[in-house]
Structures are given as C-alpha cells and as structure tokens.
Amino acid sequence: MDPRDTSAPETRAQTLPAPPTLAELLLTTPVALFLDFDGTLVEIADTPDTIEVPGELGPRLRLLASRMDGRLAIVSGRSIDDIATHFDSEGLARAGSHGASRFAADGARLGEEPAGLDDDTVQLLTAYADKTGCHLERKSHGAALHFRQVPEAGDAAIAFATELARRKGLDVKTGKAVIELVQRGATKAAAVTAFMATEPFKGATPIFIGDDVTDEDGFRSATAHGGFGILVGNRDGSAARYALPNVPSVHDWLTMWSDAK
Numbered sequence: 336m337d338p339r340d341t342s343a344p345e346t347r348a349q350t351l352p353a354p355p356t357l358a359e360l361l362l363t364t365p366v367a368l369f370l371d372f373d374g375t376l377v378e379i380a381d382t383p384d385t386i387e388v389p390g391e392l393g394p395r396l397r398l399l400a401s402r403m404d405g406r407l408a409i410v411s412g413r414s415i416d417d418i419a420t421h422f423d424s425e426g427l428a429r430a431g432s433h434g435a436s437r438f439a440a441d442g443a444r445l446g447e448e449p450a451g452l453d454d455d456t457v458q459l460l461t462a463y464a465d466k467t468g469c470h471l472e473r474k475s476h477g478a479a480l481h482f483r484q485v486p487e488a489g490d491a492a493i494a495f496a497t498e499l500a501r502r503k504g505l506d507v508k509t510g511k512a513v514i515e516l517v518q519r520g521a522t523k524a525a526a527v528t529a530f531m532a533t534e535p536f537k538g539a540t541p542i543f544i545g546d547d548v549t550d551e552d553g554f555r556s557a558t559a560h561g562g563f564g565i566l567v568g569n570r571d572g573s574a575a576r577y578a579l580p581n582v583p584s585v586h587d588w589l590t591m592w593s594d595a596k
C-alpha cells in the first residue's frame with residue numbers, strides 16, 4: 336500500500352469505536368453536522384471529475400439539514416463552484432477550498448473570498464504536470480497535483496509543490512494521492528469556527544465527519560467547540576473520537592437514504 340494514498344484498502348483493525356446513533360445524540364443535545372465530501376459523502380474515484388454522485392444527494396442533504404434546523408454544512412477541499420458541478424448544493428451551508436471560502440445556507444458569504452493563484456505559479460505547475468504525468472486540477476483558490484495515475488511520481492511532486500509553496504508564500508495540503516497549493520491559513524478548522532459563531536450553528540454540539548488528513552483540522556476544531564470528530568476509515572493518531580468504516584456507513588449513520596427521523 337502506498338503510504339501517501341490513504342484511500343488504499345485498509346487492512347488494520349478498526350481502532351476507534353463506532354459513534355452513538357444520530358438519533359441518540361439528538362436526544363441529548365442540538366447537533367451541528369460538518370460533512371466532508373470526497374471519501375465521506377461520495378466514493379473516491381480515479382480522477383476528480385469521474386466521481387459518481389447519487390442524483391438524490393442534494394435533496395437528501397437538504398432534507399437532513401431541515402431535520403437539523405439548518406445545522407449542517409459541507410466542508411470540502413473542492414471549491415464551491417466545483418461542488419456545484421457535481422450536485423445541487425443550493426440551500427445548504429457550505430465551505431470550499433479547504434474551508435477558506437464559506438457561505439451560509441441562504442447564500443450569504445461568511446468572511447472574505449480567498450485569492451486565486453498567480454499566473455506564474457499556474458504556469459510552473461502546468462509545466463511540471465506536463466513533464467511528470469501528474470494531473471493538474473486547476474481550482475478557484477489553489478491547484479492540486481494528483482499522482483493517483485503515476486504513484487511513482489508522488490514523492491517528487493510533493494517536494495516540488497512544497498518548495499513552490501514556500502517560494503510563493505502559500506500553504507500545502509496533502510491528501511489521497513494529491514498535493515495541493517492553497518492560500519495561507521486555509522483550514523477546515525477555520526470553517527467550523529466561522530459557522531459555529533453564527534446562527535443556526537451557535538450553541539450546538541459540532542460533529543465533523545471526514546476521511547482525509549485535512550479533516551483532522553475539522554476534528555480538532557469540533558472537539559474544541561465541545562463536540563467531536565468521526566473518522567471515515569482508519570488513521571493512526573487521528574483526533575477523531577469515533578470511526579465509521581466507509582461511505583455507505585456514513586450514509587447509514589446520517590439516515591440519508593431512509594425516512595427515519
């Protein structure tokens with residue numbers, strides 16, 4: 336298993352316990368749900384554009400959000416624009432670009448919109464991707480070098496992107512067979528904090544569900560705000576309190592594809 340690809344089949348024993356059911360939790364406290372997208376709500380695919388998103392995902396999430404009195408937000412590494420090409424996220428609170436770009440459910444912006452990358456950075460990344468066979472994903476507020484198709488190029492791509500980020504004053508995010516350049520300070524923790532300071536999230540117990548390294552920021556922030564994280568899959572040293580094994584188990588836990596309240 337490639338240690339940089341945390342989506343590879345997991346063989347270790349599950350180390351974190353399963354969470355109480357959502358229904359049980361809702362009996363004791365108002366809950367706010369923060370949901371990662373890739374690897375949590377939809378299965379990992381070979382490329383960013385070939386994910387298979389159930390047609391009902393948007394309506395099901397809106398129904399769940401209404402049951403939660405609006406306390407549900409998508410928190411993704413993708414940009415909000417990109418998310419919108421995969422499913423209708425209107426009417427949901429959402430944060431994209433690793434938490435840096437945030438919108439309330441009514442579409443109101445929460446905070447400043449981050450800047451995009453400068454042309455020189457994009458040109459350098461494009462030339463690097465052309466040379467190495469990595470897939471360059473252009474993003475509204477950053478860019479990702481994917482090496483899922485060329486795993487042998489992973490170490491060099493990480494080193495290249497890390498050095499480029501240092502020179503350009505950017506941050507990097509590692510993920511599943513990917514290294515991304517993002518604006519300084521973009522974290523899912525910041526998104527949780529921003530939502531938790533506003534209605535209808537204020538005062539609720541935050542639960543952050545995610546599968547990736549970048550979701551660890553969300554787990555820590557949820558914990559700091561009195562809640563906890565739920566890891567999808569396995570990771571040594573995760574800040575999550577509980578774990579669910581895979582995407583279908585997340586859907587089940589959220590009772591997304593049932594009419595259970």
Ligand SMILES: O=P(O)(O)OC[C@H]1O[C@H](O[C@H]2O[C@H](CO)[C@@H](O)[C@H](O)[C@H]2O)[C@H](O)[C@@H](O)[C@@H]1O
Binds near residue numbers: 374
């Ligand atoms: O925070 P997320 O919503 O989980 O987004 C993280 C990144 O997800 C995407 O890349 C990952 O999923 C792809 C599709 O399954 C997969 O091909 C790739 O290897 C994964 O790294 C997305 O392309 C990125 O922009 C997101 O930041």
